[in-house]
Amino acid sequence: MTGGESSFLNAVWPRFQQNGEDHLSLYRTFQDYRQIWGMGIFILISTALVPLVVITLIYYQLIQRSIDTESLLRTERVASNARRAVTFFLEERLAALTFTVNEMGYDRLTDPGRLREVLQNLKLGFGGLTDMSVIADSGTQVAYAGPFNLEGKDYSDQPWFKDCLKNDACVSEIFSGYRDVPHIVVAVKSTRPDGHVFVVRATLETERLIQTLSSYKTGEHADIFLVNHQGVLQTPSTFYKSDSNRMTIAVPPFAERTRSMMKTDSSGQQIVVGYAYIATKIVPTSFILMVVKKKAGMMKVWLDLRRQINWFLFLSALVLVVVITLTSSFMVNKIFQADSEKAKTMAMAEQNCQLASIGQLAAGVAHEINNPLALINETAGYVKDLFTLKKDYKDDPELLENIDSIIEAVERCGTITRQLLGFARRFDVQNQTIKLKDMVTDVINFHKKEAEYRDIAIHVDIPDTLPLIETDRGKLQQIILNLVNNAFQAIDNGCFLDIQARADGAEHVRLSIRDNGCGISETNLKKIFEPFFTTKKEGQGTGLGLSITYGLVQKLHGNITVDSQIGQGTTFVVTLPINAEKETLA
Incomplete structure (x- = not known):
């Protein structure tokens, strides 16, 4: 095994084990990656060196004949x-x-x-x-x-x-x-x-x-x-x-x-x-x-020149082999990382589907159990009332104690079913009455220190007369937080962030978040909401923030648009229904 192959295996194998061998085996085995790595190096080296060596030999023969x-x-x-x-x-x-x-x-x-x-x-x-x-x-x-x-x-x-x-x-x-x-x-x-x-x-x-x-x-x-x-x-x-x-x-x-x-x-x-x-x-x-x-x-002059050419050819071949080996290792490593991320994403999707199924099952079980529990609870209460009214059973503490145990057990089962229902409701929208201005203020408070440090001016223009919104607090808060975070990453020190909200007809509210940052090109603008798409440097973004935001907006029956120009800034507009429940029924 060569030094380049050894370094590649040492770099890849630990992550191969950490990222889950079962999921990655759906795409390629470890042996497949080693074969891809070896074939890539062989083909590239052959393509680069064989013509070079052949041309050099032909050149030597022509020079020899000429001399x-x-x-x-x-x-x-x-x-x-x-x-x-x-x-x-x-x-x-x-x-x-x-x-x-x-x-x-x-x-x-x-x-x-x-x-x-x-x-x-x-x-x-x-x-x-x-x-x-x-x-x-x-x-x-x-x-x-x-x-x-x-x-x-x-x-x-x-x-x-x-x-x-x-x-x-x-x-x-x-x-x-x-x-x-x-x-x-x-x-x-x-x-x-x-x-x-x-x-x-x-x-x-x-x-x-x-x-x-x-x-x-x-x-x-x-x-x-x-x-x-x-x-x-x-x-x-x-x-x-x-x-x-x-x-x-x-x-x-x-x-x-x-x-x-x-x-x-x-x-x-x-x-x-x-x-x-x-x-x-x-x-x-x-x-x-x-x-x-x-x-x-x-031929001394020619032999000296040929010796120099041979050294140059040897060093060039050595550099080519090293560069090709490193490049192949890097590319195969990238393929491995992409497959690993894909495997993890599929595993997460599978887990989410399982959790959703469990949530639906939990909701069904909770509803099915709640009905007999209610009947038991009412019957036990009725029996206790009867025993309390009749003198024959009133003075029997053991009987009353058993009745209390039944009621306590029913309450305990009720608590369990409520927890199951709470687990199931995590996958659904939980509507609350929300004042949009207060929520935006809460999100901005998270960035006050950074804004002061970077000299970023934040302007919020949301009138107090804006109608209250009936929607999911957690999801709306995450939407605003994601968009504000995205704006802070796109703008330089000394820039500004403008947040406005206005009524959009009688049934909707329009929230606008505008910055004067670097902007987004027209080509990237079409893919801005695609999962894992990002224009940030490696390690500075996953490409999931805006795709999650888009999904949350859709979950709240709203709409999100973006307008941007290179060097002038970007504007995100989120349109939400005032009453998400009515929108759902519609």
Whole structure:
């Protein structure tokens, strides 16, 4: 059982027992209320939360797809831009080297002074070059300009030299070679006047290329580097540092243009991979440009936002559950109270019917017993008179004592029947001659202290010449008291109450009670005399006062009307017959 249900049961069950289980069972059992309470909470929570959760999940899926698509596009764009930068870097230096070979020729390039001059000019024009050399077709270096002592070195077994002889130009992988420093070789092949070929080689610094790649790195969650076709790292990698110097993801398949895809690396993390195979206009290369981004890092902002949305959704759901539980408890409690009041009202109606039946029975029994009691009483009195007159019985005290006992018993039975008749007459009108002005004065006296305290002016205009009324004192007093009480509750401090009475023809008297209180709306005016209808705040009225007053007026064969306007006041007019007994006979 939930906390909300427990609180509801604790609040309702004591009153359920106090208000009478037998009568309330005519409408709903306690189990019915618990089922209504539970079903109400279930339906309201389902109606409120299910669409919210479904919409949130759909929103998450749409956002996830959108982010995945955007991540692929962004990664592919970064890889494409970096590919163009690397390709341009290599093409620019290959073109410069080709132009130099075509312009200078073999004889000028083999001049050490001229070669150093060319190297210096290339450094100034393009940068990133370390040294330059001329190599014969046999692989022997015949001229060298640079900081290393490489004169006479043989490169005939170097892969880059063989590729250059085969393809007229080449771009090597990054390797250390004789100088034991990572570098890239760009070389072009040309022909001497005697028909023999030679190769002009230039060495590129890797730092310049690494800096170019680093400029495209988009954050700590991203890595950009070069690998060869076997997956061997050519430039440093942030994510793939290992003794084997290989990246731990598979080499992507060949594609002529830049591609991107989502994968899972060896550690189980989702990554976004963008790659491009590097090829210059002059010659292809063995480089593959790799852009790797960790998906968790890319989605950090979205994950933080989703976490906040989840917290907001959880708190909203919690508030909805609490509000729905409290609202359902309040509504079911109100239904229970209404049914309880209805049950009590039915019980009271049943009791009143029983009392009325008892009253009628008592009246019948009293009338039936009174007749033989009267006969017994007269006979006993007559016998006593006879015994008193005759000397035979006059001096017999025991006989006279028995006669007195009979008379005393008859009187006692008479008293009982009179009490039964008094009980029965409580349900009937008991007419008395009443001076209306005195009765109004008596009622007003009950409110004098309150009127003085609240500065309420009470004006009574009832002429002494007004005819006396033949009616039930108690009922008329209750009518006036109810109307005056109602007026005092409707008016504010400093207002007034006007009571007037006038003769209404020869047979009726009209009593008017007017106040300048808040007034009654036209809608409520039609229901003013309905039982349990009230415009007062909860706990300040039962809604029975005016309905009881209406019933009492009808009981006295009178009529009551009301006229009211919002903000101006209310006037009740009670018209009563001067002689209620004649009205009854009529």
